[in-house]
Amino acid sequence: KAGVTQTPRYLIKTRGQQVTLSCSPISGHRSVSWYQQTPGQGLQFLFEYFSETQRNKGNFPGRFSGRQFSNSRSEMNVSTLELGDSALYLCASSPFGTPDGEAFFGQGTRLTVV
Amino acid sequence: EDQVTQSPEALRLQEGESSSLNCSYTVSGLRGLFWYRQDPGKGPEFLFTLYSAGEEKEKERLKATLTKKESFLHITAPKPEDSATYLCAVHLGSARQLTFGSGTQLTVLP
Numbered sequence: 156k157a158g159v160t161q162t163p164r165y166l167i168k169t170r171g172q173q174v175t176l177s178c179s180p181i182s183g184h185r186s187v188s189w190y191q192q193t194p195g196q197g198l199q200f201l202f203e204y205f206s207e208t209q210r211n212k213g214n215f216p217g218r219f220s221g222r223q224f225s226n227s228r229s230e231m232n233v234s235t236l237e238l239g240d241s242a243l244y245l246c247a248s249s250p251f252g253t254p255d256g257e258a259f260f261g262q263g264t265r266l267t268v269v
Numbered sequence: 270e271d272q273v274t275q276s277p278e279a280l281r282l283q284e285g286e287s288s289s290l291n292c293s294y295t296v297s298g299l300r301g302l303f304w305y306r307q308d309p310g311k312g313p314e315f316l317f318t319l320y321s322a323g324e325e326k327e328k329e330r331l332k333a334t335l336t337k338k339e340s341f342l343h344i345t346a347p348k349p350e351d352s353a354t355y356l357c358a359v360h361l362g363s364a365r366q367l368t369f370g371s372g373t374q375l376t377v378l379p
Contacts, residue, residue, distance in 0.1 A: 200367065
């Protein structure tokens, strides 16, 4: 059974640019959550999508947005990149969303903003 | 404010030296506590979910337990391949998100 796939694995962007990250969940999973991981703040929740609807959003500025498609694949977008957006972005998939099932993470996308 | 605290921040063990990692939480409406293992440069790998006080789960050399205020991850006779950062996360009843602790970096020396 294929795991969670995130693309690309690495990205280098310039301050002010925008970026789109992609996440393909485990087959049959309908919930996708996104997290940002930095050395200083640890893992922080960005948002969760279920059946194409955003069900929850973390405390991040509006520059961070996402969407989910009918096949459960999800994308997140960060506009007007800042140096502080450099982080490992992780997506997690689960059948129905926690706590109704375990969340399985992808390998992440390492974003570096210069 | 809901908080998740893991201790110690770092732990060095000799191979075969058993120990425990702690995850304490001050949240209301806990609906689940999760343990993950994370290797450098990789995403967290799911280990256990615990839902109620008194619950225990085991996997190989790992055993997770849960009380009303904390969880322990016991590592019995660890091996160097157990070296990783261990993360705990709690799920709050009011929102569909995981709140993570800062992790315990475990190093097992041969």
